[in-house]
Amino acid sequence: MKKIEWLLAVSLIIIGLACLTISGATMWGNGSIKYYVTTLMQVCFWTCLPGMIIGILYVIILVGRRKNNNH
Template structure:
């Protein structure tokens, strides 16, 4: 992939996270603190499985 394709993919991921965070923060109440808390929870819930799968992947690659 070219560099511009990585930039476009990254922007789409960021826009998707922002939309998901906005919709989730409306359930908790309006305000910047609700938005930030929702964003941190969302990143934590998405980041933990990615890190675990990445560690398992690298362990399997090293064993081969």
């Protein structure tokens, strides 16, 4: 992908997370900045956690395959 395509994809992800966080903070909270940041951190954590687990498993599988191919 070109740099502009990456920029567009990242900006759409950031805009989506901001909209999700704002709606959650206004629906369940009192609308303060502290509650917004707390909600944003929770959304980012639960969004990134599965990706990190899948990435770690992918790296483990790649290292295992390389070791098997070298012997």
